Each structure stands twice: as structure tokens, then as C-alpha cells.
Amino acid sequence: MDAMDENELAKKVYFAALKxxxxxxxxxxxxxxxxxxxxxxxxxxxxxxxxxALPLIYEEIRLEVGYRLDLLIENKVIVEIKAVEAFxxxxxxxxxxYLKLTGCKLGLLINFNVALLKNGVKRLVNGL
Numbered sequence: 150m151d152a153m154d155e156n157e158l159a160k161k162v163y164f165a166a167l168k169x170x171x172x173x174x175x176x177x178x179x180x181x182x183x184x185x186x187x188x189x190x191x192x193x194x195x196x197x198x199x200x201x202a203l204p205l206i207y208e209e210i211r212l213e214v215g216y217r218l219d220l221l222i223e224n225k226v227i228v229e230i231k232a233v234e235a236f237x238x239x240x241x242x243x244x245x246x247y248l249k250l251t252g253c254k255l256g257l258l259i260n261f262n263v264a265l266l267k268n269g270v271k272r273l274v275n276g277l
Contacts, residue, residue, distance in 0.1 A: 155255040158226045165189035166259050170266040179232045182261045183219055196223050227256040248275035
């Protein structure tokens with residue numbers, strides 16, 4: 150699956166998230182959606198890391214400050230899962246920061262607490 154670019158991966162993530170949302174609907178905890186999406190993505194053969202620790206590198210020191218990526222797909226796409234009433238600027242900033250720290254180009258912010266999943270997905274691109 151390494152040959153897939155970020156957009157192809159994002160499409161697969163979206164359809165897997167749509168399946169999870171159709172089966173579970175809104176109203177559950179983020180951790181439930183994360184586990185189910187993790188399962189669906191692995192089932193279709195993607196390499197997925199869950200709750201991946203993300204250190205902060207500052208000058209010559211490495212800080213283990215507790216940042217964790219919800220899902221990292223094929224070392225290319227970051228997925229941050231929410232179950233909130235609405236996205237805030239903090240959610241966007243969180244994903245953009247993760248993109249900068251990892252060097253990944255694409256992040257998906259997915260809110261499962263919506264009636265229609267298409268209204269709960271935000272694509273964020275790292276300007277590098």
C-alpha cells in the first residue's frame with residue numbers, strides 16, 4: 150500500500166469512517182470510534198498506528214510531553230478523532246501542529262458527533 154498517495158489514503162479513511170458512522174451513529178465516546186475505525190482500516194490492509202507517541206524536538210533536546218496521534222495511516226496521513234458539538238480553532242491547531250511535528254502532508258479531523266459524516270470531516274494540509 151506504500152504506493153498510495155495521501156489523497157488515496159484519505160479517501161479510504163473517509164469511506165471507512167463513513168461505515169463506522171453509519172453503524173454506530175453519533176453520541177459515543179471518541180475512543181469507541183477510534184477503535185472501530187482502527188479495525189476497519191486494518192481490515193482493508195492499511196498499516197495503522199493507534200495512539201502513536203509524538204515527541205517534541207526543541208533545538209537539541211527531545212521532549213516526551215505526552216502528544217499522541219489518534220491514528221497514523223501508512224506514515225503519511227494523520228487522523229484526529231473527535232466526538233464534539235462542533236470543531237473549534239483549537240482542534241484545527243492541534244492537527245496542524247501534529248503535521249508540522251511529523252512532517253506529514255495531510256491530516257483529517259473527523260467529528261463523529263454529527264448527523265451526516267460529510268459535515269464532520271475537515272482536511273488540513275501542512276504547508277511545510
